[in-house]
Amino acid sequence: MREDTCNYRELFLNDTPMIDLRAPIEFSQGAFPSAVSLPLMTDEERTLVGTCYKEQGQQKAIILGHKLVSGATKEQRMALWLDFCNKNPEGYLYCFRGGLRSHTTQQWLKDAGVDYPLITGGYKALRNALLSVFEDVATQLSFHIVGGKTGSAKTLMVNRLDNAIDLEGAAHHRGSSFGPYVEPASTQINFENQTSIQLLKKQNAGHQQLVFEDEGRNIGSVDLPRPIYLKMQDSPVIVIEDPFDIRIQRLLKDYVIDMVASYIAHYGEEQGQQLCSEYLFSGLDKIRKRLGNERWQILRKEMTKAINQHQSGAGFEQHINWLQPLLEWYYDPMYEYQLSLKADRITFRGDWQECHDYLVETTR
Template sequence: MHDDCTDYRSIFLDDVPLMDVRAPVEFDKGAFTHASNLPLMNDDERQQVGTCYKQHGQQAAMVLGHQLVSGALRQARIQAWAQFARANPDGLLYCFRGGLRSQITQQWLRDEAGIRYRRVGGGYKALRTFLLEVGDQAVAQCDFVLLGGMTGTGKTEALAQLDNALDLERHANHRGSSFGRHATAQPAQIGFENTLAVDLLKKRNAGIEQFVLEDEGRMIGSRAVPLGLYRRMQQAPLVWLEDSLECRVQRILQDYVIDLCAEFVLAHGPEQGFEHFAGRLRESLSGIVRRLGGERYQRLAAAMDAALQVQRASGAVELHRAWIEGLLSEYYDPMYAYQRDAKAARIEFAGDRAAVLAYLRERRL
């Protein structure tokens, strides 16, 4: 069996299971969707070996590494790798550059568990470089059209009905507005870029060369849209989605109150979950206090508090409509109307969801 696999394209297209033997601190900075972190060394061990390498060279560092990862600790790690390898016989392992750490992992697996397991040639760095190239090529070679619209018009729902959509907010685990954080954390910046690139790779492999994206700012929460893609978005034509204020209020109520509360309850239980949810809503509103102005903020905050009180007591959510409608009509709508005017020359179509979806599907032909 050949030890190295360098068919990076197939690795991502086929969702090949990956064993990442880098330290947890490296994995947390950025990894891949189908990767499991089963490190050769933990963060502390890696740091000690790294310091030894700088001061005394590679040989001394290897001796220290073998001392640190020995006995029962070594056996436990080999057992974890063997379990992964048996569960995923077609998988691959990698370290940062496909060098010493992955070679040692392969050797221990072969010598002590009788398992020959292939590694990714070039390691994490090669996979990451490949995905960066996928993104750059898509930006250079593909067509992009943006879906814009007022807050609450259901742009994300519309994207979900298009097979050529790139849902940046889903990849960033954030709804994109000051109220957009979920109960779960956003991925690392590199993780966000990686999943986006894999999405592009798979869609282009299916023959898609024109993509629809939501009209976003550079930042989605605390994650940045890759600069090349963002620059293309600034030049792309725009399709504007329209809906009534009543429907928009209902959609915001569902997304930012009912669904968000359920997320927190699922994560923390009913009591703590509701407290976290209520804290998140108040924090989101206070985050835009300077742009709202003191009087408007006090009024909307009081309406929100009253709604939360009733929701906590009875589960009823209707009172939330008051602050949602105020926030839309007094804050978001004027801001979006200004943005729409600034982008008017790029808007090539406007209409309700059915009309917009029909137009976008027709546009691809």
């Protein structure tokens, strides 16, 4: 029977298909993009075996595990594993440490005529390999930071550049009080895994200079990897300076029009409209203290009017009545202050296209 003999990082560079044999709860806390959850045991079965191990020892736990995963249950899980192996002959399987679960599954597959390799060290070894990428990249590559006030399309910039890293995409959050999407944000582990794989692929492609969107220590509920964050704080900044009216229209599309469409697509017209309204009110309520109660009340009143208008089919333009003061009172002053702290690192200013062209020229 085969074990992994290739470099762990190669598995991620090649998007190698993998069977994750860990329990569903382990997978939900953090997994790899190319892995599929096909657990040896359910959460309940894993708990029973774990309790047995603590109380009666390893042998009794193994016996219980074989009893729980036997008969029709074993046949059903074998069918899923065999189907995956047949469709992905270049793949691998793993459990948490490359121990009993992966060896048991591998032996069962072997008995069924399929010699499928497992990963030595399992999930833990793969995860450690990804975590080590952050320090390597921060040490070996140069960074450039794209700044600009809210609505400057910084995320669009990083998605248009071959050497850019989309941190907000990995977090599945836009990094502001209105940052959540309809789908859940990434867990910390998934965010780190996806970011690390992005970095690994850019480095492998030969990029010596990477571009990041200007971010704080966290994006939503996830924290930036420390080596990456520290390197970003000491890197040159390129500032997008687009007109106010252009930024407003971008926010209208991103925060309102696209989110209404997304909620309706997920939940249907009536529930989608209601949930999107809750999303908008929640975003505003998160910054109530920073706005001050008087300004918060003004914006909430305008937001309510605008929501009623678009729900009646009269269009979205009235949302400008709260988006404009939100920028003027809160987001723009906040970013101007943050940018003043980075003044000595600013190397270029221009509109979106000028900044794009500058980055293409200077970071190739």
